[in-house]
Amino acid sequence: MTSAYLRVTRKYVEKQNVTLSIPKDILREAKHLAVDRGISLSGFLVEALEERVKRLSEMRRAAERQRALMRRGLKLGTKGKAGWTREDLHAR
Numbered sequence: 001m002t003s004a005y006l007r008v009t010r011k012y013v014e015k016q017n018v019t020l021s022i023p024k025d026i027l028r029e030a031k032h033l034a035v036d037r038g039i040s041l042s043g044f045l046v047e048a049l050e051e052r053v054k055r056l057s058e059m060r061r062a063a064e065r066q067r068a069l070m071r072r073g074l075k076l077g078t079k080g081k082a083g084w085t086r087e088d089l090h091a092r
Contacts, residue, residue, distance in 0.1 A: 022030070034044035 030044060031041050034041045037044065039047075
């Protein structure tokens with residue numbers, strides 16, 4: 001591994017080579033998209049992966065916040081006791 005300067009993140013990071021098996025049609029389209037953006041295929045894939053990782057990390061944090069909220073419960077002003085019956089709620 002070597003340190004390299006990535007244009008995408010603007011900081012020094014260690015990189016590691018990986019071997020991927022990508023369907024030819026997707027690879028061809030990815031190459032075209034990279035050329036359109038003026039970046040290498042490797043740079044394009046790094047950007048796509050960073051975006052995906054960021055989005056999934058945000059979703060994981062949001063899910064954890066929701067689970068914590070469910071564990072804690074909401075304050076509904078009832079002090080844990082319902083002041084109504086099912087029949088009261090469904091009376092017509």
